[in-house]
Amino acid sequence: MVAVTGEVDLATAPQLEQELADALATPGATGVRVDLSGVEFMDSAGLRVLVAALKSAEDAGLTLTLAAPHERVRRIIEITGLSEVFGLAGKA
Known part of the structure; x- marks a missing residue:
C-alpha cells in the first residue's frame, strides 16, 4: 500500500x-492500493500520475486501487470523468 498525505500538485507529483x-x-506484487484519505488537494499533475500508474499496472497485469479518497479529491476525480476509470463510480 502507498499512503499519500498532504497535497499532490506539480511540486509533489514526482515523488x-x-x-x-x-x-x-x-x-511478487499483484497490485497496489493507494490510500488517499490523507490527501486534501490534488491538481492535474496528481491525476496524471495516478492515470499513468494505472496504465503501468494494467500493462504489467497488476491492479491499482484508490482507497478512501478525501471528499475534495473524490470530487475532482468525478468531475474529470475518472471515477469510472478508477472504479470509484457509485462508491461513497
Whole structure:
C-alpha cells in the first residue's frame, strides 16, 4: 500500500510517481492500493500520475486501487470523468 498525505500538485507529483513505480515493481506484487484519505488537494499533475500508474499496472497485469479518497479529491476525480476509470463510480 502507498499512503499519500498532504497535497499532490506539480511540486509533489514526482515523488508520488516514484513511490508508485517502486510499489508496482515490488517482486511478487499483484497490485497496489493507494490510500488517499490523507490527501486534501490534488491538481492535474496528481491525476496524471495516478492515470499513468494505472496504465503501468494494467500493462504489467497488476491492479491499482484508490482507497478512501478525501471528499475534495473524490470530487475532482468525478468531475474529470475518472471515477469510472478508477472504479470509484457509485462508491461513497
